[in-house]
Amino acid sequence: MKKIITSDKAPAPLGPYNQAIEANGTLYVSGQIAIDASTDTLITGDVEKETILVMKNIGYILEEAGYTYSDIIKCSIFIKDMNDFGKINEIYGSYFGEDAPARETVEVARLPKDVSVEISCIAVK
Template identity: 40%
Template sequence: MNKQKIESSQAPQAIGPYSQAIRSGGIVYLSGQIPLDPATMMLVEGDMTVQTRRVFANLQAVCEAAGGGLEGIVKLTIYLTDLAHFPLVNDVMKQYFTEPYPARVTVQVSALPKAAQIEMDAVMVLA
């Protein structure tokens, strides 16, 4: 199997034994991103809109390091500690994606790393 590690200094560095993303052929598997500022490795301050935008910015940076962009994402998983944020996340997502939207699942979880309220991982296909 041919797999390539993808890294971006514009996204938070991995905080465990994993890669920001792995490319295998034309498919890129992006690890989960929480709303960490890559410069400080601290959670961004602000409401859920600010946090969601930071997650998308982190995903975008990793997509770009792999030679793509958010438009190449075909599968997105969103983890929320409170599903009450679901409508807000949907509104922010519409600012980053157009039809056809990626396939997606949203899951409520009891906790996320660093006490984040949101995390997303994705699968991207390179053209």
């Protein structure tokens, strides 16, 4: 059985998907971009600010579902420019300790709303 997870603190989906789905003790969080849900403002032009907000949005969804960053087992990071990898990696890494999740980081031609970074994740309890 699946359960739809929605946090008012994270941005509403931009299309026909949900923020997250929980099924059999696993949480699947959809790709998050830098939209501040409290003001409905898209943050662009500063990859560090974008990454911080993306990670916060993931945190809001995790919290709503009763998970934490330490429950994340897999992340997918999509970036517009691989030259930003170091900045993104430093901020991303600050959310995890020694038990960081598995992940991949790929450069893509374009992301929704022309943001610089999008991150999705899978978490288990």
